[in-house]
Amino acid sequence: xxxxxxxxxxxxxxxxxxxxxxxxxxxxxxxxxxxxxxxxxxxxxxxxxxxxxxxxxxxxxxxxxxxxxxxxxxxxxxxxxxxxxxxxxxxxxxxxxxxxxxxxxxxxx
Amino acid sequence: xxxxxxxxxxxxxxxxxxxxxxxxxxxxxxxxxxxxxxxxxxxxxxxxxxxxxxxxxxxxxxxxxxxxxxxxxxxxxxxxxxxxxxxxxxxxxxxxxxxxxxxxxxxxx
Numbered sequence: 001x002x003x004x005x006x007x008x009x010x011x012x013x014x015x016x017x018x019x020x021x022x023x024x025x026x027x028x029x030x031x032x033x034x035x036x037x038x039x040x041x042x043x044x045x046x047x048x049x050x051x052x053x054x055x056x057x058x059x060x061x062x063x064x065x066x067x068x069x070x071x072x073x074x075x076x077x078x079x080x081x082x083x084x085x086x087x088x089x090x091x092x093x094x095x096x097x098x099x100x101x102x103x104x105x106x107x108x109x
Numbered sequence: 110x111x112x113x114x115x116x117x118x119x120x121x122x123x124x125x126x127x128x129x130x131x132x133x134x135x136x137x138x139x140x141x142x143x144x145x146x147x148x149x150x151x152x153x154x155x156x157x158x159x160x161x162x163x164x165x166x167x168x169x170x171x172x173x174x175x176x177x178x179x180x181x182x183x184x185x186x187x188x189x190x191x192x193x194x195x196x197x198x199x200x201x202x203x204x205x206x207x208x209x210x211x212x213x214x215x216x217x218x
Contacts (some may be wrong), residue, residue, distance in 0.1 A: 008195050009180040014169065015189035030193055034165055034215050037193070056143055058213070060123065071118040080124035084139055084146070086117050104167070104213065106143050 005030045014039055014102055016063035016079065021098050031107075038103045042066070047094035055106030057091075058084045064099025068092075077101070114139040123148055123211060125172035125188065130207050140216075147212045151175070156203035164215030166200075167193045173208025177201075186210070 006012045006029055017024050021041060029037045039062075050069075059068060060082035067074050068083065070091035077083065085091055087106070115121045115138055126133050130150060138146045148171070159178075168177060169191035176183050177192065179200035186192065194200055196215070 083120050
């Protein structure tokens with residue numbers, strides 16, 4: 001069964017997954033013509049090699065810890081911290097502790 | 110002194126404010142041509158009367174509890190919950206408990 005995206009006005013929880021993290025897959029919460037919001041789930045040691053997004057991105061760590069590399073530096077994001085990046089800026093992610101994070105991608109320029 | 114917005118790649122905390130909530134003002138974390146992200150801070154009993162945003166909005170409750178009215182219904186948002194709304198959709202907010210929440214507003218259509 002296809003996973004249903006949330007609809008406008010529908011409330012969804014984006015809390016820490018805790019012990020359920022390792023059994024949870026990344027999930028696109030919703031996607032419109034203009035923006036996509038994904039709850040990323042990533043175990044320690046995994047990552048995403050350098051890539052670019054078509055629009056600006058916002059990364060908000062929900063739990064755990066990730067190393068985020070862009071603009072010639074690496075910053076660690078812990079629960080409750082966020083950053084944004086301009087469109088087409090190369091970046092990579094490496095998970096330091098089992099983590100979940102919200103990824104907001106602007107789609108139209 | 111003007112409050113400085115965060116720059117691309119800069120990490121900012123968006124954790125619960127706790128006892129500092131009542132001494133904290135709403136803060137625009139950053140604003141680009143395409144998107145604005147604001148940490149809203151609102152004491153219980155306060156609210157925002159019905160209005161429309163030019164683009165889609167995402168509301169994510171960080172702490173406390175807010176009542177969000179749109180599309181003919183009212184939903185309560187607690188810490189760790191979010192919703193989105195289409196552009197130009199009338200909506201209003203009423204704060205049930207002292208709350209902070211992230212408001213993401215898409216600016217260009």
